[in-house]
Structure formats: C-alpha cells, structure tokens
Amino acid sequence: MIKNQLSLYVFVSVLFVVGVIFGALMVNALTLEQQQELARDIDQYVQLMNAGIGTGDAASFWERFIFHSKWLIILWLLGITVVGIPGVLALNFLKGALVGFSVGTLINQYAWKGVLFSLVSIAPQNILAVPAMIIASAAAISFSMFVIKNRLLQQKGDLAPQLGSFTSTAMLMLIIFAGAALFEAYLSPSLISWVSPLLLPADPHYDAKMFDFPAG
16 A cells, blocks of 8 residues: 555655744744743743653543544544545644644754754654654545545445545554554653753752643
C-alpha cells in the first residue's frame, strides 16, 4: 500500500514539514509581551517537572490518547465525506505548525538547551504520532479519490472493500497513537525531569505550591 501511494505520502509529508517551518517562524512574529508570557509558562512547567510534579499516570495516558483519537476520528470522517480532502491537508499543516511552534518556542527560550528539551518533551511521542497521522491522512485522501473516480464519475467499483481497508488502516493507526500516548504519559515526563535541572538557574528557590494549575 505504501509503495502504491508513495506520491501521497511524499505530498502529505512535505505539507507537514512546511507547517513545521511556518510554526517555527511564527515564534518571531509574537510580540515581546507574548514571548515573555510564554517564557514564564515554560519556566513554571520546567520547575514543576524538576520538582517531580505532574509525572505520568493513567489519567494522563487517557487524556493524551483521547486527544490523538480525536485527530484520527476527524481524519476518518473527512475521508469518508469525500469533500474533506482540503480538511485533511489543513490538519496536517496545522499539526506541523503546532510542532514547529513548540520547538521554536523552546529554542527561542533556551537556545541550544531548547533543542535538548525538544528532543525529550516533543520528539518521543511524535516519532509515532506524526507517521501515524501521515499514513491515516494518505489513506483518507486515497479513499476520497477512489470514491470520486470510481463512484461519482464512472459509477463502477465496489466501495465496501475500499472502506474496509481505510477503516482498518485507521484502526491500526489508533494502536500507534496509543503507543504515542504511552510515550507522552510515562516516558516524556521522566526524560523532562532528567533534563529540567539544566534549564533552571543554579539556585531557583521556588515554592512548588505556587504552580498549582487546574487539571487539563
């Protein structure tokens, strides 16, 4: 399937990369006040991780799994509606922009240390989530193109096998998204806790109770 749809995978991947570049450039478009506010939020988060607060648990896993599942469900719905191809492409660009903005913000805040922080906080889950999203997106576009070509224009071809293949691909990607959620809930917090002391001042002197954020 990947070999036969190589052009789709390349196109969606390039669109994602363009989104990453766009998101990274957007960091420089923020006002000084917005950058300072982001910097404060990141510092507070790093201090929380350094204090061992917010470590991974089952609730965090389910929160991230549901979040990833929503992306997948939207992609599946856009695929079966046929006219949702632009929406599929927009979601991939948006995902890339979010990743690029996150990485760009960390690098802007911590310079080379921000690269290290990105590798432990953003990269682990996206190693699984991004390919899964690209595969699901290519499958959605492929199914929509099949429907347009073989059902709307030529009125031939059996739709059921194609729908079954698309749905099976989506379910397989759901399993991969579950793996990404596991990384995000259990692996990333441990890595962040390991790296966070490098991002803090030598003697931060803070009270962890100051950073009591509501869940979610």
